[in-house]
Amino acid sequence: MEANFKHVSFEEMSGIDEDYDKECKYQVSQLIELEGFSAAQALYYHNLETNPDVKEPKVLVIVGPGINGGDALVAARHLKFFGYDITIFYPKRPKKEMLENLTLQCENISIPFIESLPEEFGSDSYDFILDGIFGFTFKGEIRSPFKEIIDQIGASGIKIVSVDVPSSWQCDEGNVNSTYTPDILISLTAPKKCSEGFSGVHYIAGRFTPKFIVDKYGLSVPPYEGCNQFGKIN
Template sequence: MALRTLSAANAAALDKELMSTGAYSLDQLMELAGLSVSQAVYKLLPLNKGTRVLVACGPGNNGGDGLVAARHLHHYGYQPAIYYPKQNKNELYQRLTTQLHALKVPFVTSLPNPLTTSTYDLILDCIFGFSFSGSIREPFPSVIAALASTTVPVLAVDAPSSWDIEHGPPSEGPGKDYHPGALISLTAPKPLVEKFRGRHFVGGRFLGAEVAERYGLVVPPYEGVAQVAEVPVDGEGKL
């Protein structure tokens, strides 16, 4: 099945439509996104292969998706740890962190140097999503550099952090050599996926046929109760 990509502008418009005429709340969309991310982790790292997951969160919605995913991972039997250096003070994000504290999910204040498989079995990159633009401020350049050099498998959520949503990896800076092994596109792939070479999943099983058609999207073939579908890309990055 050939999927179609969704530009950053159209992704923002779609989210706005879902929260207006679609009657979804931000909480609902974040919950569905985080659930999809947690299922992608399970496909990449079954519990019998490892349980230690580092969730690196940024201050925006992408970070919120990571917080939700961490809660689900805890209930599945994983051992998530949260790296969240720029915590969002919005009430929604405060509730998500409170839920994790209640489950005694640890929040770490720094990353191991080097970041190796002796500490974690998988890393979730939930730092920047489709709305990212502009320069990257500390501590995130150092974090992205660590992700680029780590031997730990990385799953990027919606976009490898620092990548341009339309054009892919930057030509310079800490993300120049950052190529995570897996990506989960939320709702629909963004144009950067054409430059991606790893395992690719699509998550966010809530689009109706009418909305998908209006945005020129193809809903992937989700199986059974799955909230995520793996969608191969060929050697040239085409869907």
């Protein structure tokens, strides 16, 4: 099915974000809440479909310093309310009120934060890693400490769930840094060009996107079911 879906470029996604702001009047914090909740829903239903006997999956949420990190913090909070066993690794915390508030919301529901990744950890440590390090705006080389972190999670053998794009991939060019390929990708609003040819499980979280944006950019809309904010395309 994915071959029939439009994959948007960096320029197109930047325009969509601008329309969310200027035309839809979405506040950044509101959009992050919608995105993070949608990502949490996608992972919840994926586990329900593939591992129904695992009622409280262990998820390591790795949070980056930007908007993608905010999405991950929101997803962590909702997954905790869904009954998941959540741990957060947030290695570089910017002094931004919105992100500080999202962090506090996780702390208030007793989600533990760890200071570093274990030297050795594998598939028996967690059921999933939720990758919220970098988003579609990432460009260039990976800098420390994220290079070491990305290398370590790629070698862990744990199922990796990337939010929007796999961290360190570039929106149009793809995996130019030769890092890992996730098992599951949860694209936000629309799949990016970097995911063309992606053969893993692929969801789109974006039922919050108004029809005029869908029409303006020629976006493909996945088959949403019920009250879910996400659809599966691969």
